[in-house]
Amino acid sequence: MTRYIEGFRKMDAASHFRTTLAEQGRQLAEQGRSIHLMEVCGSHTMAIARFGIRDFLPAAISLVSGPGCPVCVTDPGYIDAAITLAGQGKIIATFGDMLRVPGSRTSLAEARAAGGRVEVCYSPLTAIELARNHPETEVVFLAVGFETTIAPVVAMLDAVIRQAIDNVSLLTAFKRVPPALSALIADPEIQIDGLLCPAHVSAIIGADAYRPYAEQYGVACVVAGFEPLDILYGLQGLTQQLLENRPHVDNQYGRVVKAEGNRQAQRLMEHYLLPADASWRGLGTIPASGLVLRPEFARFDAVHRHGILPTPGRINPRCQCGEVLKGKIRPAQCPLFGVACHPDKPLGPCMVSSEGSCAADFKYARGGA
Amino acid sequence: MNDCVLLGHGGGGRLSHQLIEQEIVARFGQGPLQTLPDAATLELDSRRICFTTDSFVVHPLEFPGGNIGDLAVHGTVNDLAVSGARPRWLSLGLILEEGLPLATLRRVLDSVQRAAEQCEVAVVTGDTKVVRRGQCDGLYINTSGIGEAIPGFALSLSRVGLGDCILVSGPLGDHGAAVLSAREGFQMQNGPLSDSRPVHRLVQSVADLAADIRFMRDPTRGGLATVLNEMTAGQSYGIRIRARDLPFSPGTNALAEMLGLDLLHVASEGCLVLLCAESVAAAILARWQALPEGVDARAIGRVTDQAGRVILETAIGGQRVVDVPSGELLPRIC
Structure with missing residues (x-):
């Protein structure tokens, strides 16, 4: 497996992209243009930081990070609800990223230290195992994520129902990528010329999902994988589309992503979930940008089952995560960055998740390497 | 003997004595530990020694490539070595959870013994306590180590x-x-x-x-x-x-x-x-x-x-x- 991956991390190929991007930068400068490309997905943000990809970009190409970290866009009220459930003796099953996200007052890590049962999972299926081992209580799975994560969580729910397990529920904060992108593109304050479209989200929704952005808004779109050469190739492709004034959707990640996406996953999601308005931390409420359980499956909805009234929660008023998520500022431009807000004591979610723009910049690019 | 650790193994009575004789002295009793003195008496050639301590709480106790026993030896030996010392002596403090299978304890102690031999260090003093089930995760180990400074190293x-x-x-x-x-x-x-x-x-x-x-x-x-x-x-x-x-x-x-x-x-x-x-x-x-x-x-x-x-x-x-x-x-x- 690692040998396969190494093929996408070759230095000589990367040098070739460095040369090409420099040449494209020269052409842009000749035309008096500078372009803004947005990487939508948190895993792209991480890979860009981890491999030092900003080093490869000429001045005329700027790369901004979008709202593509599911942890970062989750409201503090959601964390509060999870903590309430942990306080009632339920077992909270969650991906690790959620542990340190600040709620209105405290985090799940603190709730765990105070005696709450919070279990970190690598797969949604762990919830089923926990439920079997603890028939005396209920396992609440923190169902946070974009399409990539929604598909396996729904597959887990499908297994729960088929196996007639009744002590598993979901606390959902599912988000859909396309409505958020539409909102960002329509925002006159934000300049986005090209989208580096997410890799695994696209595997579910398909490359065709981005066509409206190219066709109606003239935004260049490239679906790219997460390896550094994938990303460099994607950035080169986006710049080329813009140089030629020919924005379209280019699927460069054909080894995983199909034009129509994963029909089986789409069917499963449609069977269990309905679109609903959703609140994005920092972006506000975006119509139809969430997915919730259909009424006939409400008994698996932790909010419904336990009569919790979800609130947006309280955000630290000085936190600029919203501006970072919209790509309006770089993390270092937030006055809290690295001072009051630090990976050891994060105030905003972008500093918590390893996929968050602030965490990536703090970890890998503080002050520019 | 039962096949798991009992609270009585830490009570200081006959069970304790049995555990120490059969599991500890049998493995580490060739040197200063032989007569189980309250403290080991050691003789040094060097005037400069390095002294370190570390506690080991790994879960699971056994993992691919090792277990908590060899880890507890290597961890302390390595702390001495990187300080420019030749590791000589170790202490071995065990905190056992009631119910720990004795077979597990034996495997761990065998690893301690093997690792100590390989590192040319002697386990010269130790202690064993047993805590109630649920108060520790199977077995915790603390090792302290003394090493003699190797002349020439001036690490700074x-x-x-x-x-x-x-x-x-x-x-x-x-x-x-x-x-x-x-x-x-x-x-x-x-x-x-x-x-x-x-x-x-x-x-x-x-x-x-x-x-x-x-x-x-x-x-x-x-x-x-x-x-x-x-x-x-x-x-x-x-x-x-x-x-x-x-x-x-x-x-x-x-x-x-x-x-x-x-x-x-x-x-x-x-x-x-x-x-x-x-x-x-x-x-x-x-x-x-x-x-x-x-x-x-x-x-x-x-x-x-x-x-x-x-x-x-x-x-x-x-x-x-x-x-x-x-x-x-x-x-x-x-």
Whole structure:
């Protein structure tokens, strides 16, 4: 497996992209243009930081990070609800990223230290195992994520129902990528010329999902994988589309992503979930940008089952995560960055998740390497 | 004797006596421990000694490549070795949970015995306590160690100079990856194996070059990233390392790729990081590579004039800061 991956991390190929991007930068400068490309997905943000990809970009190409970290866009009220459930003796099953996200007052890590049962999972299926081992209580799975994560969580729910397990529920904060992108593109304050479209989200929704952005808004779109050469190739492709004034959707990640996406996953999601308005931390409420359980499956909805009234929660008023998520500022431009807000004591979610723009910049690019 | 640890094993009565005689004295009773004195009396040749202590609380107790027993020996031996000492004596403090299978305890103690022999250290004093079920996770071990300073080593970051070389003795992150995969029950073919092993021979093999060796550390918790940041914190120099020169085992690499772990943050338990003058780097590497525990030794980078900064040249030729991990290593969401 690692040998396969190494093929996408070759230095000589990367040098070739460095040369090409420099040449494209020269052409842009000749035309008096500078372009803004947005990487939508948190895993792209991480890979860009981890491999030092900003080093490869000429001045005329700027790369901004979008709202593509599911942890970062989750409201503090959601964390509060999870903590309430942990306080009632339920077992909270969650991906690790959620542990340190600040709620209105405290985090799940603190709730765990105070005696709450919070279990970190690598797969949604762990919830089923926990439920079997603890028939005396209920396992609440923190169902946070974009399409990539929604598909396996729904597959887990499908297994729960088929196996007639009744002590598993979901606390959902599912988000859909396309409505958020539409909102960002329509925002006159934000300049986005090209989208580096997410890799695994696209595997579910398909490359065709981005066509409206190219066709109606003239935004260049490239679906790219997460390896550094994938990303460099994607950035080169986006710049080329813009140089030629020919924005379209280019699927460069054909080894995983199909034009129509994963029909089986789409069917499963449609069977269990309905679109609903959703609140994005920092972006506000975006119509139809969430997915919730259909009424006939409400008994698996932790909010419904336990009569919790979800609130947006309280955000630290000085936190600029919203501006970072919209790509309006770089993390270092937030006055809290690295001072009051630090990976050891994060105030905003972008500093918590390893996929968050602030965490990536703090970890890998503080002050520019 | 029952087949698991009982509270009575810690009560100081006949059961305690039996446990100590059969399990401890039988293994470690050749030297000062033979008559179970309250304190070991030791004779030193040297006037300079190094003294260290460490507690071991790993879960699971046994993992691919080792168990808590050899880990408890290697951890303390390695702390002495990287301080420029020849490890001599260990204490062994055991905290046992009621109900621990005696078979597990025996396997662990056998490992302690084997590891101590291999490291040429004697277990000369110890203690055993038993706590109620649920008050500890099977078995905790504390070891303290005394070593005699090897003449010639004058390890100090104040002697570091521009162009000095950073060497590592073997693959990074194997221990942390092996424990993680065992804890989570990942079924991987050719998955990670802990590198739990001593580094004292690596240190002793370069003792005659000690004058040009500035600093040594074993990158345990926090990984190489933490060690490099400790080396540069508040200093007038920085460090630059190259991703293509970092040694990683394939199984460890595969796990890290699947889970999104940065292996620079993951613990090794049998690896040595050494900072030395360029003039001796090749000789040190050659000596290490002649030892089984140093076969994969590499030069990974150099000291630069970028004060306090650790920079990585990435696999594709970009560069980035190498930061310390902030806390638990947590799996990512997608």
